[in-house]
Amino acid sequence: MTQAADNPGNNTIAVAMSGGVDSSAVAALLHAQGYELVGLTLQLWNQRRLAGHEGMPESVQGRCCSIDDVYDARRVAEQIGIPYYLVNQQDRFEADVVKPFVSEYLAGRTPIPCTLCNNHLKFDQLLLTAQQIGADRIATGHYARNHYDPARGRWILSRPEDKAKDQTYFLFGLTQHQLAHTLFPLGEMQKPAVRQMASEAGLNVATKADSQEICFIPGGDYQVFLKAYLDEQGEAMPDSSGELVSTTGEVIGRHTGIHNFTVGQRKGLGLTSPNPLYVMNIHPDSHQVMVGSDADLLSRDLRADRLNWISIPELTEPIRVQAKIRHRHEPQPATLRPGPDGTAIALFDEPQRAITPGQAAIFYQGDEVVGGGWII
Template identity: 75%
Template sequence: MPLDCSISIPDIADIAAAPDCVSTDLLAPDASLDAPVAIAMSGGVDSSTVAGMLQATGAPVIGLTLQLWNQRRLAGRHGLPETSQGRCCSIDDVYDARRVAEQLGIPYYLVNAQQRFEDEVVRPFVDEYLAGRTPIPCTLCNNHLKFDQLLLTARQIGAERIATGHYARNRYDAERGRWILSRPADKTKDQTYFLFGLTQAQLSRTLFPLGEMQKPAVRALAAEQGLELAQKPDSQEICFIPGGSYSTFLQAYLEEQGRTMPDSSGELVAENGEVMGAHAGIHSFTVGQRKGIGIASADPLYVLKIHPDSHKVEIGAGEALMSCTLRANRLNWIAIAAPAEPIRVTIKIRHRHEPAWATLRVIGEDEIEATFDEPQRAITPGQSAVFYDGDDVVGGGWIF
């Protein structure tokens, strides 16, 4: 029988609200564009094209690259790949960024942020995964490190703004008195899901020049600019997880740190509590997982829930992954202040998830509950929930 998501609260709420985050660090919407702009250069085609675009306008441009992770650090351990091919922020990307800066004739700085990256992204990722949640390191990196460090460094060298190759848009809404983050013209490249944590101050100082462009047009422009990397493939893997195997990375990283993998072995149980088998550790599972469960069955079995306290992993049929509600905390509001009444939004629960209609209500100082119009599959603790009003990002938080 289909899961019923209907609720009896109003469909529409007024989401316009007064700003709640006046900051002395906000850059005025009409601030001069004559000051230098720092380009966050990742070594990819997108940020390189942005550098060329802004330089062509005559604006003073400075290239900045963050060195985040030593790609050779865990190479070969526990079978991890020896090469960094396909990963973002590799040493090859740093070389490419420097080469583009030289080609364009712009100043270039490489900023070592490896310690901050490990403290604020890698270790929290490891701790979350060991606790049975599925974190998103790219969102952690954007929210807690990249924009903060880039803006800090930019202002130290005389730039009031940064420009990035992210596919997103931002604008100042005078009526609300807030900076608004919006989805880009190319919805297939939308990166707003990873940017929901940006503050008003950060948005006021950030340019997204690719927001109105389609990816093929960006590559064509890069070729027109004479950039050798115009056809360079996009990075697919997380920078510090070679091969995409989270559990293998955890083993290698903990070994390097002189730590042992905590014993989180336990029982595989059905929804009714029946014990169906055993597992070696909750770190090997994520909600929605089908392969590698270790139970033979005539019908497909999926991970439904992970219980960190008891170390039980609940498994069952795919239909049981459907849910009408989620809760999220560690919230950041962008388009509005925290609403006093329920509001209607669409919500993305994964990067590739199509935003789904829901009614959202604040239920605590830093907590919301959302009820979807239709059941959603595999709402996963540790992932982000990002709220939208059309193309505008209302805000977001972390599912728990």
Template identity: 70%
Template sequence: MLKTEGYELVGLTMQLWNQRRLLGREGMPEQVRGRCCSIDDVYDARRVADDLGIPYYVVNHQERFERDVVKPFVKEYLAGRTPIPCSLCNDHLKFDQLLITARQIGADRIATGHYARNEYDPARDRWILKRPADTSKDQTYFLFGLTQDQLSRTLFPLGGYTKPRVREIAQELGIASANKPDSQEICFIPGGDYKKFIDAYLDEQGEEMPNSCGELVATTGEVVGHHAGIHNFTVGQRKGLGVESPTALYVIQIAGNEKNQVRIGIEEELYQRTLRAHRLNWIAIPDLLGEMRVQVKIRHRHEPAWATIRMETADVLLAEFDEPARAITPGQAAVFYDGDEVVGGGWIC
């Protein structure tokens, strides 16, 4: 699409993870197919570049990916939090290292297939990130960490189209991957089981699994059981609690401290009216002064909910929801919207 508009293009694929690295270890599959960022994707991208007649390169950033995405992913789970590796990858690699590579080869901007829109607002003198036309494919939740410089140098050519229309355009242009299935799993976890991945990764690194065994505690404070490690749980989890009960029980809270307690309760106890977030990034505004009415998204698939946000301290934001929100999870992102605009976001603490 950009080529038809007259852009001079160079194709780049980031090699981020050896998909075969942990295959065959205990609990891991023997082979992997159809994963995002796999060697198959490299072949597909090279074929598209050949069809378009543009230069194509693979840039290796495996060391940086492991340092800034994989290791923090493992560390967060071991601390009882639930991380988002896709946001870390966007912040540290796709819109950081890739832009550095673009500068090195003399390119002005990068273009990605994310479903999002960005535009410059002269009245505010800011670049604005917006939800795409196809809200069912909205990826702005994972892009809240982008800076003004990064947004100014990025194109989202698919932001104004629906996914079915993009496939039609690809077919019309003769793109070989027009009907390639979507991949929505974490790219570096073959088989999709993060618990087995953590076991296999620590084993490969020659590290022992930290002892995070502890108590299962009811919201009344009563100890109702014991567990084998806080990394086995996430807020809102229902299955695998190991406790018999006439009513369904859920993980309400994970305390990554010396007790390593996992608090469980009924579904109604999952709902909270407030959250706190830190490591904030603002896009539509330079900073948050006073209170602001926004819609808050606390998971990728979460329908944004109305809330009032304000700074509780210099570094911590407080969001108060109009209606209690279900399963607010430390380690996930809270992204703030004003209509289609991304106001900013931060990490739930």
């Protein structure tokens, strides 16, 4: 665990408490080490807000940042004996996470709301709130590592000891300032040891299951959420119906909207074929959706924009990296070089399957995060 280099003497830390076992274990660990702690939970989304709309379930179990999670976080803070505050950021969450998610999906891209949340709220507004109450640093339950490298004069973000729980893919947007004021106490630990630590501390969440769903998307059904949200806003689902075309441009069918598709998708195409077909490309301007074989999904290059560099100040020449194109993708060797208009281009040594616009691409050298951006 690394302290911020510019203020190592401040003993007060704000713990981002999600109500799960990881952040609760962090609070117990730091409290046992003698730090002055304040527990903070961000209230991001009203889980019952769209419950009356078609297809939206009443139950919120298993979702991140639910009402039950807030209750669990408060109870853990009481168990440990630290001050606890619930910070309402629902308006900011809707503006910076939900609305961009809706816009991206309607445009035929596949966004990552958890990364947007980290960039705009959990490591932005939470740090501001912490500093307002006298805590110079925040600690989170993310599985990642950070340290200051004096030779480079930069804070470095690295993959954790427990590679199966690696969350650096969702943290590529962290700035140098945010990394300097953030602690990742679980970076050197394995998940079973974290649960054991929580159990030994007597925390009621020690055996709590990990959240599996995005907080505002029940069951992972994006289409149900889009319809319900637009209905609430008094907006109709835009007509993006169009043609299904082959890789040669032949029209082989029609679809009811590009928001129903993502690159690599096989089911729900409404086509019959002797061989499996997959979504290859989505063209928002023409509303065409191109389909092809599994082999057609393979590609050797990607272009990314809205880049954030961590281990380097900027990309000025080609470098060798391992590039990760989705959360469950194993980083693959590639050459990364500057592209036009502030973009970066990665050329993989071997073709990769279903490189998807709207997803993030993270670039590593060993365990270090070089930086990342959004695939276009």
